[in-house]
Amino acid sequence: MSQLIFNLQPTRRALTVSELTARIRDLLTKNFTELSVEGEISNCREAQSGHLYFTLKDERAQIRCVWFKQDRRGLKFRVEDGLKVTLRGGISVYEQRGEYQIYVESMEPLGLGALQLAFDQLKKRLEAEGLFDPKHKKPLPLLPSRIGLITSPKGAAVRDVVRILRRRFHNVHLTVFPVRVQGEGSAEEIVRALRFFNQRKMVDVLIVARGGGSIEDLWSFNEEIVARAIFDSEIPVISGVGHETDFTIADFVADLRASTPSAAAELVVQTRSQFDKHIADLRETLIEQIRYRILVASRRVHELSARRGFRRPLDLLRQQRQRADEMTSRLALGLRARLEQSRKRYSLAHLHIFRFDFRARISALRIRLERRSTELAKRMERLNRLKRERLEKFLVQLEERSPLKVLERGYSIVTGPDGTVLRDASAVSLGDSVSIQLHRGRLTTEVKRKVEVD
Numbered sequence: 001m002s003q004l005i006f007n008l009q010p011t012r013r014a015l016t017v018s019e020l021t022a023r024i025r026d027l028l029t030k031n032f033t034e035l036s037v038e039g040e041i042s043n044c045r046e047a048q049s050g051h052l053y054f055t056l057k058d059e060r061a062q063i064r065c066v067w068f069k070q071d072r073r074g075l076k077f078r079v080e081d082g083l084k085v086t087l088r089g090g091i092s093v094y095e096q097r098g099e100y101q102i103y104v105e106s107m108e109p110l111g112l113g114a115l116q117l118a119f120d121q122l123k124k125r126l127e128a129e130g131l132f133d134p135k136h137k138k139p140l141p142l143l144p145s146r147i148g149l150i151t152s153p154k155g156a157a158v159r160d161v162v163r164i165l166r167r168r169f170h171n172v173h174l175t176v177f178p179v180r181v182q183g184e185g186s187a188e189e190i191v192r193a194l195r196f197f198n199q200r201k202m203v204d205v206l207i208v209a210r211g212g213g214s215i216e217d218l219w220s221f222n223e224e225i226v227a228r229a230i231f232d233s234e235i236p237v238i239s240g241v242g243h244e245t246d247f248t249i250a251d252f253v254a255d256l257r258a259s260t261p262s263a264a265a266e267l268v269v270q271t272r273s274q275f276d277k278h279i280a281d282l283r284e285t286l287i288e289q290i291r292y293r294i295l296v297a298s299r300r301v302h303e304l305s306a307r308r309g310f311r312r313p314l315d316l317l318r319q320q321r322q323r324a325d326e327m328t329s330r331l332a333l334g335l336r337a338r339l340e341q342s343r344k345r346y347s348l349a350h351l352h353i354f355r356f357d358f359r360a361r362i363s364a365l366r367i368r369l370e371r372r373s374t375e376l377a378k379r380m381e382r383l384n385r386l387k388r389e390r391l392e393k394f395l396v397q398l399e400e401r402s403p404l405k406v407l408e409r410g411y412s413i414v415t416g417p418d419g420t421v422l423r424d425a426s427a428v429s430l431g432d433s434v435s436i437q438l439h440r441g442r443l444t445t446e447v448k449r450k451v452e453v454d
């Protein structure tokens with residue numbers, strides 16, 4: 001009778017590493033979503049793909065984080081080491097390394113707002129590059145006749161600027177480039193306007209203006225592309241953005257900062273009364289300088305007239321005339337001596353040249369040339385005769401050894417179908433066409449019979 005054996009112990013299957021990691025991933029993904037975590041950023045690194053990898057840490061722990069490029073659109077500040085932030089996202093596992101990490105969806109800095117932090121970061125970076133350095137500031141023209149205005153055509157800023165310019169100098173030429181001064185794409189329009197005026201060179205000075213508002217409203221003038229466009233402008237730029245208490249990056253980069261758009265219009269041209277007063281002050285200063293110079297010259301004339309020389313000017317004039325006559329006579333004698341010396345040197349040189357007969361030397365050289373030409377012609381003729389004799393000898397030898405001489409004695413040259421010279425009857429077959437070269441003419445025949453000789 002057989003005995004039955006029952007195994008009541010349950011069977012346990014070992015999990016693979018991938019299965020275990022997948023279960024942990026599902027557990028974390030299910031229970032840790034929409035998290036808000038505070039900490040300090042370290043080991044921040046941006047990959048070539050634009051994805052951001054960093055570590056979020058506090059005093060006792062740390063966790064890896066990933067922030068994909070598409071989730072960072074619209075981020076104003078720069079993520080960097082040491083920045084304390086609050087981030088939102090979910091936890092999952094990167095299965096290839098078995099590490100759990102936070103997949104970041106959004107981030108806010110602790111303490112300062114995101115825009116204020118971005119403002120401070122950009123200001124610090126551009127200042128380090130020297131964009132705020134006073135040595136780069138261009139002076140404004142004293143009285144510009146052409147002014148460019150970059151602002152919104154619908155805002156109060158354009159009306160304030162036009163009103164002030166008309167009141168101060170009604171004949172000034174104002175060109176307005178309409179742009180959006182807030183919202184997405186406004187920074188690019190401001191940059192396009194700055195480049196337009198710099199390419200056309202149609203104005204003497206530029207005003208970038210808009211009314212007051214929150215930091216969000218003024219953010220177009222805190223964009224890096226706007227700051228660099230202002231810095232690169234060859235035309236002086238006045239920044240009149242916001243109210244007196246508002247500061248933007250454009251204010252620091254511009255050649256002159258105005259507290260308001262109206263103040264910018266007041267700075268760009270002086271008032272007529274101020275300009276007239278300036279001209280009057282210059283006129284008074286010039287008159288005083290002329291009076292002073294006349295007084296100094298008058299005193300000098302009185303001092304000179306009191307000297308002994310001016311009490312007898314006729315005597316001094318006679319002495320100077322006599323001295324001039326003496327100097328003229330000495331100069332005439334010196335010129336005559338030099339002229340006589342030059343004449344003697346000329347006569348001596350002429351005598352030497354006359355003694356040196358060029359015609360005799362030319363005649364001797366001509367005779368020598370003719371003799372050399374005759375000798376050369378004789379040598380050439382002798383050489384040609386030797387070469388000709390040698391050539392005729394070679395022609396005779398070549399003709400004696402020519403195959404055509406052999407053909408004259410009744411011999412012939414037979415070539416096969418492929419054009420090769422036949423030396424053996426076995427090289428052709430019956431029915432093959434062969435060619436026979438005679439002394440005069442050529443024959444073509446067909447092989448009908450072969451006789452092979454051992």
